[in-house]
Amino acid sequence: MRNFEYHLASSFKDVTNGQIIAGGTNLLDLMKIQVMAPDALVDITRLDGLSDIQVEGKGLRIGALVTNTALANDARVKAGWPLLSRAILAGASAQIRNKATTGGNLLQRTRCPYFYDTSQSCNKRNPGDGCAAKGGAGRMLALFGTSEHCLAAHPSDMAVALTALEAEVEIYNAARETRRVRMQEFYQGPGSRPDVENVLGKDDLITAIVLPPPRSGERQIYRKVRDRASYAFALVSIAGSVAMRGETITDLRLAYGSVAPHPWTDRDVARILKNQKASNELFQRAADALVPETAPHPDTDYKRILLRRTFIATMRQLTGLSDPEGSDIARTN
Amino acid sequence: MKTTIIVNGRLHDIEHDARRTLLETLRDDLDLAGTKKGCDHGQCGACTVLLNGKRVNACLCLTAMHDGDQITTIEGIGSSERLSALQKAFIEKDGYQCGYCTPGQIMSAAAMLRELRNGAPSYVSEDLETSELSDSEMAERMSGNLCRCSAYPLIREAIAMAAEVEK
Numbered sequence: 360m361r362n363f364e365y366h367l368a369s370s371f372k373d374v375t376n377g378q379i380i381a382g383g384t385n386l387l388d389l390m391k392i393q394v395m396a397p398d399a400l401v402d403i404t405r406l407d408g409l410s411d412i413q414v415e416g417k418g419l420r421i422g423a424l425v426t427n428t429a430l431a432n433d434a435r436v437k438a439g440w441p442l443l444s445r446a447i448l449a450g451a452s453a454q455i456r457n458k459a460t461t462g463g464n465l466l467q468r469t470r471c472p473y474f475y476d477t478s479q480s481c482n483k484r485n486p487g488d489g490c491a492a493k494g495g496a497g498r499m500l501a502l503f504g505t506s507e508h509c510l511a512a513h514p515s516d517m518a519v520a521l522t523a524l525e526a527e528v529e530i531y532n533a534a535r536e537t538r539r540v541r542m543q544e545f546y547q548g549p550g551s552r553p554d555v556e557n558v559l560g561k562d563d564l565i566t567a568i569v570l571p572p573p574r575s576g577e578r579q580i581y582r583k584v585r586d587r588a589s590y591a592f593a594l595v596s597i598a599g600s601v602a603m604r605g606e607t608i609t610d611l612r613l614a615y616g617s618v619a620p621h622p623w624t625d626r627d628v629a630r631i632l633k634n635q636k637a638s639n640e641l642f643q644r645a646a647d648a649l650v651p652e653t654a655p656h657p658d659t660d661y662k663r664i665l666l667r668r669t670f671i672a673t674m675r676q677l678t679g680l681s682d683p684e685g686s687d688i689a690r691t692n
Numbered sequence: 693m694k695t696t697i698i699v700n701g702r703l704h705d706i707e708h709d710a711r712r713t714l715l716e717t718l719r720d721d722l723d724l725a726g727t728k729k730g731c732d733h734g735q736c737g738a739c740t741v742l743l744n745g746k747r748v749n750a751c752l753c754l755t756a757m758h759d760g761d762q763i764t765t766i767e768g769i770g771s772s773e774r775l776s777a778l779q780k781a782f783i784e785k786d787g788y789q790c791g792y793c794t795p796g797q798i799m800s801a802a803a804m805l806r807e808l809r810n811g812a813p814s815y816v817s818e819d820l821e822t823s824e825l826s827d828s829e830m831a832e833r834m835s836g837n838l839c840r841c842s843a844y845p846l847i848r849e850a851i852a853m854a855a856e857v858e859k
Contacts, residue, residue: 360711362709362710362711363710363711364710365693365710365754365756367756380754380757383752383753383754383757384734384749384752387713387752387754388733388734388752391732391733400710400754402754402756402757404757428746428812431813432811432812432813437813437820437821441820444813444820445815445820448813448814448815448817449815451836452734452737452835452836452837453747453800453803453804453807453833453836454734454737454740454747454748454749454800454836455734455749455752455836457743457746457747457748458743458748458749458752458753588831588832588835589815589831589832589835590835590836689819689820
């Protein structure tokens with residue numbers, strides 16, 4: 360690890376003094392291998408007002424420092440937004456979830472092996488350097504939203520759930536203004552600047568995530584496919600919440616994980632499914648619209664097949680076409 | 693820089709470099725070598741300790757960020773003369789081969805049993821409100837602790853035995 364100055368933030372204005380650290384579960388990992396080497400760290404863990412989950416209207420305002428564990432275990436979250444609890448519990452290990460925070464989870468970096476290996480070129484780590492993943496090994500890379508400069512996927516489970524739940528990110532800036540950005544607009548695709556991953560400005564601080572009111576009677580799921588049964592990043596994941604009247608899908612929200620540089624959504628798929636009677640034929644047709652014809656890297660070609668199958672299985676489970684078996688599904692109160 | 697931490701009930705003033713991790717502080721500054729360094733990246737769980745009662749990877753904690761915090765290590769839950777229920781069960785069930793991951797396994801298991809008693813769900817829990825100590829729950833809840841000797845079945849038997857004793 361390169362040496363750095365350590366600052367303990369005592370007020371919001373201190374956050375401009377360096378790289379913010381909270382849980383540190385990703386940042387310290389990256390600092391140890393010098394993928395990140397900040398001159399100064401600003402520890403925000405003792406700032407007031409960022410560690411609570413508060414009722415706001417009929418929704419919830421989740422402080423940025425709320426740990427993954429506290430959020431997954433919250434009685435209100437389990438009842439109204441069970442998909443979020445499920446997604447968090449599907450990620451990392453108990454030890455990591457006790458330390459990792461809500462705000463930090465949104466900002467975790469990709470697990471692309473070329474980003475982690477400082478002897479390889481990477482435009483995300485070192486803009487203009489090139490992308491060693493092209494022509495390299497890449498079964499964890501993205502299917503959608505890549506650019507010629509970066510093929511990496513976003514690894515979060517929680518952010519996929521928050522995207523499906525249409526959450527907003529509350530951001531505080533140095534001018535003491537607060538703004539809210541929808542999850543779908545929070546991340547930016549790689550384009551020509553893969554090092555810029557979201558809309559945060561240099562002195563911005565995530566202060567909270569805001570969940571809109573829960574929708575009662577919806578069936579929710581977070582389905583994750585990975586190489587081993589636990590403590591592994593997703594190859595493909597799907598967060599979904601569906602409202603049904605009889606056999607008809609009256610409303611739905613879906614987001615897809617580990618297939619793009621950020622949680623992926625697809626309006627065309629939602630349009631195909633909405634107000635239709637659940638059927639295998641319908642789900643096949645929606646999968647045709649969802650899955651791209653080619654993969655951006657030969658090693659992720661399998662993700663086209665995996666995404667299609669996972670999508671169909673998930674929709675069957677959500678709509679009752681198959682038994683809603685397994686521990687990943689829940690119904691909102 | 694200087695940080696005060698409370699380890700196994702004793703107050704320690706540590707003089708340290710900003711880069712010092714809690715794992716290095718425990719092992720190198722305080723000579724508490726029970727906590728092990730495995731991967732040093734939060735992947736193996738050998739460094740698991742309790743931070744204010746919750747299990748964390750000590751390798752992913754900066755000492756500077758834990759001023760005033762309470763740490764419990766393997767040295768704090770039992771001694772050679774007075775073994776804890778988990779330590780006795782690991783010996784009884786032979787829940788290890790080389791033993792390197794064992795302190796982390798035991799600290800993790802101690803926290804895990806408390807989480808379960810408090811009603812915390814896991815990824816494999818059928819519903820989010822209640823869960824019991826089944827073999828699959830144990831495997832899921834202990835997945836942050838690797839055992840390269842692969843003594844997993846006996847580790848789970850030891851934890852189940854200790855859980856019975858503590859009932």
